[in-house]
Amino acid sequence: MKILMIGAHQDDNEFQGGGLAHRLTKMGHEVRFLSMCNGCGGHHIMGPKETSKRRAGESAAVAKLLGIRYDVWDIDDCTLVADLETRRKLIRYIREFAPDLVISHRPNDYHADHRAAGQLVQDASYILTIRNECPDAPAMHKMPVIMYYEDKFTNPPFRPDVVISVDDEIETKLQIANLNVSQVYEWLAYEDDEVVPEGEAERFEWLKGMNITGDTTDEEVVAATRGYSVRFAKTAARFREELIQRYGEERGKKVRYAEGYEVCEYGGAMTGEVKEVLESL
Ligand SMILES: [Zn+2]
Numbered sequence: 001m002k003i004l005m006i007g008a009h010q011d012d013n014e015f016q017g018g019g020l021a022h023r024l025t026k027m028g029h030e031v032r033f034l035s036m037c038n039g040c041g042g043h044h045i046m047g048p049k050e051t052s053k054r055r056a057g058e059s060a061a062v063a064k065l066l067g068i069r070y071d072v073w074d075i076d077d078c079t080l081v082a083d084l085e086t087r088r089k090l091i092r093y094i095r096e097f098a099p100d101l102v103i104s105h106r107p108n109d110y111h112a113d114h115r116a117a118g119q120l121v122q123d124a125s126y127i128l129t130i131r132n133e134c135p136d137a138p139a140m141h142k143m144p145v146i147m148y149y150e151d152k153f154t155n156p157p158f159r160p161d162v163v164i165s166v167d168d169e170i171e172t173k174l175q176i177a178n179l180n181v182s183q184v185y186e187w188l189a190y191e192d193d194e195v196v197p198e199g200e201a202e203r204f205e206w207l208k209g210m211n212i213t214g215d216t217t218d219e220e221v222v223a224a225t226r227g228y229s230v231r232f233a234k235t236a237a238r239f240r241e242e243l244i245q246r247y248g249e250e251r252g253k254k255v256r257y258a259e260g261y262e263v264c265e266y267g268g269a270m271t272g273e274v275k276e277v278l279e280s281l
Contacts, residue, residue, distance in 0.1 A: 001029040001273055004099035004144070006090075006121060008080055008113035009042070010035045010059045010072065011180050015231070016149035017103055018066075018173040019166025019259050023281060025067055032097060033070040035059065036086075036117050041077030042183055044190045048076065054182045061179045065172065078112065082119035090124045092137040099144050101274050103261065106148040106158065121146060125266045145274045146267025150235060150260040161263040163235075163242040164281040165255040170232060173257075177228045178204050184228075194226070212256055232257045 003024055005013040013021065013033045021031045039055030040048035056072060063070035073089075080086070094102065107118035125146060131139040151158050166173060177184055185196050185203055197206050209227010210216075218237035224230040236243060236258035244252030263270060270278075 001101065001277055002097060002099040003029060003031045003101045003103070004034065004094065004097055005031065006034045006036065006102060006104040006117060008035070008105060008111065008117040009037050009077065010039050010055050010062075011183055012105070012114070012149070013103075014062060014173075014176045014180065015228075017259060017261075018176045019169035019232075019257065020103075020164065020261075020281075021066055021068065022169040022172045023164075023166070024277070027277070029277070031066070031068045032099070033059075033063070033068060034093070035070075035072045036075055036080055036120075037077045037113055038072055038074050039077060042187045044187060046182075051182065058180050058182060062176050065175060065179065080113040080116040080120075082116045082123060086116075087120055087123050087127075088134055090120050091127055091134050094124060094128055094144070095134070095137040095140055098140055101147065102144045102267065103147045103149060106151055106153070106262065108153050108155070109151055110153070118148065122264065122266050125264070143268035145270050146264035147261040148264055150262075158260070159262045160239050160242050160260040162261040162278055163239040163246060163258055164278075165236070165243065165247065166232070166257045166259050167255060170229075170257045173232060174204075174208055174228055177207060192226075214254065214256070216256070229257075235260055 005017050005021060007013040025031050038052040040052040043051040059070050059072060104121040105114040105118040107115050109115050125143055127133050128140045128143055184207055189196050197203050208229040210224045210230050212229050212233050218240060221233045221237040233256055236255050239258060239260050243255045243258060
């Protein structure tokens with residue numbers, strides 16, 4: 001199976017879908033990341049050129065860790081729009097890879113780039129099969145299945161169609177966060193007025209936040225306010241019912257880390273290999 005994860009920025013695929021990406025790669029499927037923007041906006045000290053260069057290096061390290069191809073388009077942060085030119089660029093890009101499954105943002109989201117990315121994926125979806133549009137890139141016979149990453153927006157609310165445990169992938173997911181140095185230790189820390197400890201081991205512990213064990217309750221996770229362990233555990237706490245439905249009472253209650261996805265109704269039908277693989281996770 002071929003899976004294309006499309007984020008507006010470098011860290012969107014990583015944080016929302018890094019566990020699934022790692023799991024599928026381990027199973028022998030081909031995962032590819034695309035960041036539509038070049039990361040130039042994500043810093044408070046470095047200028048745009050230096051920032052996007054550093055982000056490119058960090059994304060290359062993520063690609064190496066996961067063993068995937070990672071493409072970054074040279075579109076400046078905060079300027080992504082769902083126009084015809086970008087839609088055609090995306091149609092050609094998706095057709096060339098011909099994925100079975102595409103995952104991106106919902107088009108209702110706080111960030112204009114996320115909204116545009118979600119809109120572009122929706123706009124491309126059916127047209128992927130229309131041979132007279134972008135005839136230089138051979139049309140796909142079938143639309144890929146399309147899913148959205150989890151978000152917290154409520155109008156309309158995110159609907160968790162697929163919720164999977166990423167307990168076996170959490171170490172890798174935290175390592176991925178740790179590789180995004182300029183983002184997690186500099187820019188986001190600055191945005192949140194946080195002081196990052198000195199030393200690589202110390203700052204990694206700080207990055208993880210609360211130590212989550214088998215005894216940690218969902219209430220404790222929900223009440224915790226910072227750290228990437230907590231962030232990734234919040235999804236399991238939020239979708240406990242769905243995890244119990246999927247894995248049964250005993251295992252479902254024990255899942256600490258999860259990822260949630262909503263199926264986009266404009267994509268291909270959830271059948272065949274994609275359905276089988278997602279159900280097996
Ligand atoms: Zn983003």
